[in-house]
Amino acid sequence: MSPSAILAMEARPESELPRDKGWQFEPKWDGFRCLAIRDGDAVELLGRSGKSLARYFPDMVASLRALKPKRFMLDGELAIPVGKVLSFDALQLRLHPAASRVNRLAAETPSILIVFDLLQTPRGTDLAARPLSERRTALEAFFAALNDAPSLRLSPATEKRAEAERWLKRAGGGELDGVIAKRLDDPYRPGERAMVKIKCLRTADCVVGGFRYAANSRQVGSLLLGLFNDQGKLDHVGFTSGISDEQRPALTRKVEALKGGRGFTGDAPGGPSRWSTERSAKWEPLKLELVAEVRYDHVTGDRFRHGTRFVRWRPDKRPDQCTLEQLQQEARPSHLFVPQKGRIVRTRVAL
Incomplete structure (x- = not known):
């Protein structure tokens, strides 16, 4: 397989773990997907x-x-x-144009590679066309032959759905992003959505502290969500933008009626980042009266990693009842962590 032509095999989202036989389940780790290739002294990521x-x-x-x-x-x-x-924020800090800063971060917070597939052996044998069951056996043999590889971890795998369900229940708070399911008899399919990914969806009640107008429009584009911290200040924790064209006019009237409030009194939207634009820094603060229940899949650093899905309004809940504790409870470390150095683990995840 030519390294210059290969793309990583992708996954399609599903709502639950497959129930039929013939699947291998793996943790979906919270990091950057990477094909690591070595040919002599040449190394590519x-x-x-x-x-x-x-x-x-x-x-x-x-x-x-x-x-x-x-x-x-x-x-x-x-x-x-x-x-x-695992810190996704630490990963993002690496994407910096200054080599001096990248080198400093590499020394301060070294990276690891959690490996779940072997596509070419040290003898040069191409395994991409082989079934996953054979590739997994070869991968475990590869790890068993390593004398000392502190930066490499072998990702656990199991064929037991019950074990995968336990992993899924603990996902979303700082190490796992869900569970991946792969057919044991499938070859590696570069660029295809041939795997299945399952995430554990949760809900949180959030204060709508502000909103942004849609691009080139005077109708609402996204609602900005907040939760109160221990000091009683409202921190921005994410957004929800799944608003249909039919809902947009009424929602715009609803939030514009609350313009002029204090909005976020703690961490506010629009702070500097490599993704910020002039438009993304602009937002309209609101009086703190609206509480929305939203569905989310992952928390990183007391923030929703991705955009959330609006579920319903919560007029029965006071804004001051919406605290960061909702997210912090799920971001606390559990016993489900990074696999041990060089250890072959098939059904347990261990630190």
Whole structure:
């Protein structure tokens, strides 16, 4: 398989774990998808888009170059452990144009590669056309032959649906992003959505602290969500934007009637980031009267990782009852963490 032509195999979302036989379940780790390729002294890290991540993770490049095998192609997840959880924020900090800053971060918070597939062996054998069951056996043999690889972890796998259900219940708070299901008899399918991903969806009651107008419009585009912190200040925690054209006029009237309030009194929207634009920094503060129940899939640093889905209004709940504790309870470390160095684990996740 040509490294320049390969794209990572993708996953399609489903609402529940498959119930029929013939599946392998794996944790869906909270990191950057990565194809790690070595050919002699040449090492490449390819992201999901096919673009190189090597310049942002010089520590991982050095670690892979130091391994005894001189040739291999691994599929895995780049991650950065901070304490007992994986930090997505630490990963994002690596995507910086200054090499000096990247090198400093690499020394301060080294990355690991959690590996779940082997596509080319140290002998140069292409395994992509082989079934997953054979590739997993080869992957475990690859790890068993490593003498010392502190930056590599073998991702656990199980064929037991009950075990995968336990992983899923603990997902969404700092290490796992859900569960991946793969057919045991499937080959590797570059760029295809041939896997299944399942996430654990939860709900939270949030204060609507502000809103943004849609682009080139005077109708609401997104609602800005907040939760009260321990100091009684309203922190911005995310947004919800799944608003239909039919709902938009009435929602616009609803929120415009509350314009002029204090809005967020703690962490506010529109702070500087590499994704900020002039438009994204503009928002309208509201009087704190609206409480919305929203559905979400992942929490990172007391914020919703992705946009949320609006469920319903909660006129029965006071805004001051909407606290960060809703998210912090789920972001606390559990016993489900990063797999041990070089350990072959099939049904348990261990630190």
